[in-house]
Amino acid sequence: MRISDDRYSRDRLRLDLALRFIHHEARTHTIRAWTGLTDDRIRKLYRTYLYEAGGGSVARHRGKSPRQAAFFTRTLRMRREAAVFASVSSLIGLISLHALTVDRSAQPRPTVARGALLCEAFETYRSLVGEPQISFEHAVFLLGALDAGEELRMAMCRDCSGVLVTDRLTLRSPMCNDCASSRTRRPENLPVCEPVSD
Numbered sequence: 001m002r003i004s005d006d007r008y009s010r011d012r013l014r015l016d017l018a019l020r021f022i023h024h025e026a027r028t029h030t031i032r033a034w035t036g037l038t039d040d041r042i043r044k045l046y047r048t049y050l051y052e053a054g055g056g057s058v059a060r061h062r063g064k065s066p067r068q069a070a071f072f073t074r075t076l077r078m079r080r081e082a083a084v085f086a087s088v089s090s091l092i093g094l095i096s097l098h099a100l101t102v103d104r105s106a107q108p109r110p111t112v113a114r115g116a117l118l119c120e121a122f123e124t125y126r127s128l129v130g131e132p133q134i135s136f137e138h139a140v141f142l143l144g145a146l147d148a149g150e151e152l153r154m155a156m157c158r159d160c161s162g163v164l165v166t167d168r169l170t171l172r173s174p175m176c177n178d179c180a181s182s183r184t185r186r187p188e189n190l191p192v193c194e195p196v197s198d
Contacts (some may be wrong), residue, residue, distance in 0.1 A: 023134035069151035
């Protein structure tokens with residue numbers, strides 16, 4: 001009896017997580033990787049709980065998931081949004097801010113527990129950012145890229161210690177956009193020096 005209760009509980013958690021992923025418009029292969037459910041079961045879950053229950057407005061994306069690290073460093077807005085998601089992920093324990101060395105064997109694997117934390121981080125990010133540009137699939141990729149540390153890494157601004165997402169190969173000490181722009185901005189209300197007359 002106990003074994004069947006545990007199995008039911010595990011299945012329920014996997015189905016609940018799959019439903020959250022579907023609500024965030026995750027692709028089928030992403031849901032499969034994080035929940036362990038089969039493609040057929042995911043499609044049935046989509047049909048039963050969303051389509052038939054009036055949730056047909058949730059898009060089902062097909063094809064490959066995003067795989068370009070440059071997406072997160074391309075513009076000022078994307079750098080800020082990536083930093084917000086990374087910061088939230090660090091706060092809830094998805095990413096270790098102090099993991100500076102990359103040990104491929106120790107990279108965390110997709111699990112139901114981590115998937116629930118991923119949903120929490122994504123939902124928190126969306127509530128903090130007006131008109132967010134990072135989709136759930138992009139967030140999954142960003143989490144994996146930061147865990148791997150091959151292309152992107154988390155760093156801290158050298159001036160304000162804010163969390164940043166930077167290119168792994170950058171040679172300069174990282175600085176957030178706000179600190180960088182305040183350094184280039186001229187101070188206002190400086191006294192105007194007048195020439196001294198003899």
